Amino acid sequence: MKRFVLAGLAIALGATAVLAQDVIAQRRDIMKGVGGATRDPGAMLKGEQPFDLAKVQRTLAVYQDAAKKMPGLYPADSKTGGDTSAAPKIWEDSAGFKAAFDKFAADSAAAAAAIKDEASFKANFPNVLKDCGSCHESYRLKKG
Numbered sequence: 433m434k435r436f437v438l439a440g441l442a443i444a445l446g447a448t449a450v451l452a453q454d455v456i457a458q459r460r461d462i463m464k465g466v467g468g469a470t471r472d473p474g475a476m477l478k479g480e481q482p483f484d485l486a487k488v489q490r491t492l493a494v495y496q497d498a499a500k501k502m503p504g505l506y507p508a509d510s511k512t513g514g515d516t517s518a519a520p521k522i523w524e525d526s527a528g529f530k531a532a533f534d535k536f537a538a539d540s541a542a543a544a545a546a547i548k549d550e551a552s553f554k555a556n557f558p559n560v561l562k563d564c565g566s567c568h569e570s571y572r573l574k575k576g
């Protein structure tokens with residue numbers, strides 16, 4: 433009997449570990465998507481690529497989608513593992529973490545409404561990019 437209980441416990445613990453790895457992979461994929469979506473507008477800001485309104489709007493939609501999904505992907509059992517760079521502050525100040533994503537979503541929505549041409553892109557897009565650094569500063573571990 434005892435052996436069955438222990439075996440059940442081991443399976444339950446194993447399942448939790450798998451789920452935590454899963455959620456870490458999910459949130460890292462979302463952030464990699466955000467990073468990838470930033471490449472083109474970044475090149476446009478530097479004048480290395482012609483301005484493309486449709487691409488910029490797609491990127492801002494990716495940001496808003498990510499901001500909605502990210503805060504829910506940090507359960508207490510996912511603080512380490514899966515090569516995560518999540519900082520402890522995410523769990524110490526979860527309200528602040530959520531608020532930072534709300535700001536990222538709001539700034540992205542405001543930019544999406546304001547950007548109509550290259551001039552309004554150059555005036556509004558950098559403001560959204562400030563959110564990347566300010567959130568990473570507090571909530572992401574520096575690696576390497």
Ligand code: HEC
Nearest residue numbers: 460463464467470516517518532533536563564567571572
């Ligand atoms: C409100 C917080 C927040 C904002 C805003 C934010 N990030 Fe992140 N980002 C994170 C966190 C937290 C991680 C660590 C992910 C993990 O391992 O759990 C991360 C990780 C990343 C990674 C590494 C993904 C990996 O694991 O390989 C990239 C790339 C990235 N962010 C790009 C960006 C870019 C570009 C922006 C802005 C356009 C941005 N992020 C905005 C919180 C944020």
